[in-house]
Amino acid sequence: MKVFETRGLKKSFQEFSALKGVDIHVNEGELFGLIGPNGSGKTTFFNCVTGTLKCSGGNVFFRGKDITNKGPDAIYKMGIGRTFQLIEMFPRMTVLDNMLLAIQESQGSMFGRLLTMNEDGNVKRALDLLGFLKISHLRDEYSKNLSYGQQKLLDFGMVLMTNPKLILLDEPTCGVEAEMRQELMNYIRDLNKQGHTIIVIEHNMDVVMNLCTRIAVLDAGEKIAEGTPEEIQNNAQVIEAYFGTEEDEEC
Amino acid sequence: MIEQLLIKGLSLGAIYAMIAIGFCLLWQSSRLVNFAEGEFVTIPAFLMVFFYSVLKLPFAPAIIAAIIVSAFLLGFVMKKTLVDALIARGNTPFVVTTIALGFLVRDSLTVFATPEALHFPSMIPQTPLQFGGAMFSSLDLWNIFVAAVVIVCLHLFIRKTKQGKALQAVAQNREAAGIMGIDVQKMILMAFVINAVLVAFSASLAAPIYMVKYDMGNELGLKAFYAAIIGGFNQVKGALLGGLLVGLIEIFTAAYISTQYKSGFVLIVLIAVILFKPEGILGTKEQL
Numbered sequence: 185m186k187v188f189e190t191r192g193l194k195k196s197f198q199e200f201s202a203l204k205g206v207d208i209h210v211n212e213g214e215l216f217g218l219i220g221p222n223g224s225g226k227t228t229f230f231n232c233v234t235g236t237l238k239c240s241g242g243n244v245f246f247r248g249k250d251i252t253n254k255g256p257d258a259i260y261k262m263g264i265g266r267t268f269q270l271i272e273m274f275p276r277m278t279v280l281d282n283m284l285l286a287i288q289e290s291q292g293s294m295f296g297r298l299l300t301m302n303e304d305g306n307v308k309r310a311l312d313l314l315g316f317l318k319i320s321h322l323r324d325e326y327s328k329n330l331s332y333g334q335q336k337l338l339d340f341g342m343v344l345m346t347n348p349k350l351i352l353l354d355e356p357t358c359g360v361e362a363e364m365r366q367e368l369m370n371y372i373r374d375l376n377k378q379g380h381t382i383i384v385i386e387h388n389m390d391v392v393m394n395l396c397t398r399i400a401v402l403d404a405g406e407k408i409a410e411g412t413p414e415e416i417q418n419n420a421q422v423i424e425a426y427f428g429t430e431e432d433e434e435c
Numbered sequence: 436m437i438e439q440l441l442i443k444g445l446s447l448g449a450i451y452a453m454i455a456i457g458f459c460l461l462w463q464s465s466r467l468v469n470f471a472e473g474e475f476v477t478i479p480a481f482l483m484v485f486f487y488s489v490l491k492l493p494f495a496p497a498i499i500a501a502i503i504v505s506a507f508l509l510g511f512v513m514k515k516t517l518v519d520a521l522i523a524r525g526n527t528p529f530v531v532t533t534i535a536l537g538f539l540v541r542d543s544l545t546v547f548a549t550p551e552a553l554h555f556p557s558m559i560p561q562t563p564l565q566f567g568g569a570m571f572s573s574l575d576l577w578n579i580f581v582a583a584v585v586i587v588c589l590h591l592f593i594r595k596t597k598q599g600k601a602l603q604a605v606a607q608n609r610e611a612a613g614i615m616g617i618d619v620q621k622m623i624l625m626a627f628v629i630n631a632v633l634v635a636f637s638a639s640l641a642a643p644i645y646m647v648k649y650d651m652g653n654e655l656g657l658k659a660f661y662a663a664i665i666g667g668f669n670q671v672k673g674a675l676l677g678g679l680l681v682g683l684i685e686i687f688t689a690a691y692i693s694t695q696y697k698s699g700f701v702l703i704v705l706i707a708v709i710l711f712k713p714e715g716i717l718g719t720k721e722q723l
Contacts (some may be wrong), residue, residue, distance in 0.1 A: 201684070234614060256613035266614060276719075285604050286517070289616030301595055319540040433475045 185214040186248055188350055194241035195225070195232050197403075202228040204405040205242060210350075216383045217396030219416075219423060224402040226385045227269050230352050234266050235259045261290055265348030267339045271353050275328035276390050279319065279338055282327050283310035286342035291341070292337045306345075313341045316371070318364070332359045340368065344375075351375065354383045357391050369395055370433065393417065401425070439569035440686050446575035448682020449582030449689075453637040455666065457533055457630035462668050463606035464626035465518065467526055468607040473656020474540035480636035480647040481544060484553050498639050501505040505635040510628030516528065517602065518619035519620075535685065537656075542648035554604070557643035578640045585636050586675060602626065619714070629668065644681030658685075661705045667718025674708065708718065 195202045197265070198232060202225045209214045220226050227332060231237040233244050237257035243252045251259055266277040284302045284418050296360040314320040322330060336359050342350060356372070356394055357365040376382050386392040392399065393413040401409040401416060402426040410418055439458040441692070454472060461469055469475065479501050486497035517536070521529045558581075562573045593599035605622040613619050645651045657680050666677025684704060685697040692700070714720045 234613065236610060240482050255618075256610075257616045259620045260614060260616035268611075273611060274604050276607055277603060281600060285600055285617075287546055289601065289618075301596060346616075 185212045186210070186245075187214075188383070189245040190233070190242060191245070192242035193229070193232060193239060195228050195237060195246065196240045202251055202405050203204050203232065203240075206402065206405070206407050208400050208407065208410075210296055210383060210386060212381055213376070213379055214381055214398060215372070215396050216381075217392040217399035218383055218402065219387075219389075219392055219399060220402035223404075225356060225405040228405075229402070230266060230354055230385065233259075234352065240420055260271075263346075263349035264352065265346055265350075266345040266352035267336075267343050267354050269358070272397075273327050273335065273339060273342070274424065276326055278324050279308070279327055279330070280310055280316065280323040282338060283345055284316065286345040290346050293395055296325075300309055308430075310331075310345060312346055315338075319340050333361060333364070335359055335366075337364070347380075347382065351380055351382045353382060355385055357386065357388060366389070437567065438567060438689075439571055440690050441683070442569065442571045442575050442579070442685035444686035445679055446571075446578040446682070447686060448662075448677075448679035449578045449641050450637045450655065451659045451681050452678025453585060453633045453654060455662040455678040456480045456589070457633040457673055458660060458663040459668055459671055460602075460626045460633075462663075464602060465522060465644055467518065467522065467529045468660075469533050469538065469630070470628075470660075471656075472659065473652030473654070474537045475505075475509050475631065475634040475652070476493055476638045476641060476655050477540065477544065479631075479638040479654035480511060480642045480651060481548060482551075483554050483639060483642060484647050488553070488556065494558075497622040500559070501638075502632060502635040505638075506628050506631045506644065509631035509634065511624065513631075514624045514627045519625065522623070522693065537652075541649050541653075548649070550649060552646035552648040553645050555642040556567065557562065558639065561643070564612045570644045579642060581636065584631065589633075590671070590704075598625065610694040639646050658701065661701055664715060665705055665708050667715030669719055669721060670715070671719045673715050673717035680716075 186209045190206055191256050192205040192207060193203050196206055206225070206229060208218075218229065228237065232239045235258070237255050243250055245251065246262060246264060250260065274285065277285070284306055287306055288302060311320060314323055317340065319334055319337050322334065327335060330338060335416065336356070340353075340356055353372070357368055360368060371380060372384070372395060381394070384392060384396060386395075390429050396413060397415060399411065399416045400407055401419070401422045408425055409419045410423045454476060458468065458472060461467055482501035483498055485496060486492045486500045492500060492529065517529070517532055521532060557574050557577070559577050561571055564571055564573055564576070593602060599615045601612070602622050604623060605619055609619055610708055612622070617661055641651065641655060660682040661679065662677035663674045664677070665680060666675065668671025679703050684701050688697040688700040708715060
């Protein structure tokens with residue numbers, strides 16, 4: 185069953201077309217990979233889907249509902265969470281506060297939150313996740329003082345706080361040390377086994393080929409291929425557009 | 436003598452600080468500077484006179500009614516009209532519009548209300564107090580007390596409550612805040628309402644001192660703007676420090692040099708801060 189779908193998704197920045205009518209669908213419980221050379225439109229795709237950018241054309245559907253151009257806060261509350269390629273968090277707030285912020289808007293009404301503080305249950309969940317990510321010792325540190333890899337882990341932890349139905353991961357293992365990278369991959373697999381639908385943008389081919397069951401390839405804003413990892417690896421158009429131009433690119 | 440000047444300076448600075456914190460909150464949440472902030476002090480002052488002297492409400496209900504109406508007019512209506520219409524165009528159109536709004540408010544009050552100064556009583560009786568060799572008014576202590584209570588409540592709200600943290604999140608990273616489910620527009624509305632309450636409180640303190648007049652906000656708005664720049668436009672604690680500093684500079688200059696130079700010395704400090712620490716004493720650098 186399709187849980188997420190884009191039909192003819194377009195995004196233009198004045199003369200430049202970043203997405204030229206992208207059709208992608210993701211089935212419930214799938215671990216889907218989105219790859220492509222730099223500038224192919226992967227992050228723009230995520231930005232349009234999550235409401236950060238307004239789409240220039242086409243539609244986005246989530247669980248059968250048209251969510252095209254809805255605000256990012258509304259899309260988040262529907263159950264789509266994402267991480268960022270470049271770190272996006274609240275630099276002058278502690279790691280724990282960052283984690284708690286990720287969940288508080290999904291609970292209660294605005295007036296209900298007006299004079300209330302975070303509940304113990306949320307704090308426990310945040311600490312459990314920080315423990316899993318091995319950064320619980322940094323709970324009281326301002327997030328701006330964390331290393332790049334630690335910020336990446338915090339970003340990942342923040343998305344997991346709300347237990348979203350669809351998780352969009354924008355290069356989740358980039359800048360993370362090898363051991364933690366393997367753990368993150370295992371955790372992504374576990375989340376997927378628990379029923380979460382996940383879309384991953386990833387530059388590391390080992391990660392995406394081992395992790396994903398189906399992959400789509402973007403090139404210059406167009407989808408040029410879609411299939412299993414084996415099919416993608418053997419696709420001549422993909423090899424020319426992606427593997428042929430950028431060998432083993434490190435982020 | 437110095438204790439006396441300190442208390443008077445802090446009393447004046449407390450009024451500036453509340454308005455400066457309003458500037459700071461609006462900037463942090465919406466990246467807008469409200470150049471009608473002075474008139475935002477004048478309006479609640481006139482409302483207080485209207486409720487107290489015209490409608491003959493008892494004193495405390497008159498002040499509370501003025502604060503509530505101000506929160507609605509200067510918070511909710513302001514956000515839903517000018518802010519919503521202009522925020523997507525950036526700060527400059529908003530600045531120009533609020534300068535015009537300031538003229539409109541002043542001239543409208545002159546034409547439709549009165550150009551005369553109106554009396555409004557203070558919340559507590561004005562009695563001279565003596566502490567050691569220092570002579571000051573009970574109003575000075577009252578101003579410091581009210582501002583301290585308001586600012587501490589605001590601080591606790593921002594630091595401790597969920598909605599306060601959401602406001603901080605919008606100030607630090609508006610895009611990510613939206614992605615985390617925070618309704619940024621509602622946070623901006625909340626900042627405008629808080630600003631309206633802050634200026635209404637400062638109006639209640641300023642009205643007995645300055646008298647209620649159509650242009651009473653000119654000086655207050657301008658000095659609070661300087662205060663926010665001196666202390667740090669993007670830090671509440673900076674705006675607080677800036678407000679108190681401006682009050683102290685004015686009172687000490689008036690006492691030791693001349694009342695005519697009190698604004699001039701504030702401007703010297705302002706220029707020095709812009710030259711040597713443009714982000715303000717406690718402010719943080721921002722990327723534009």
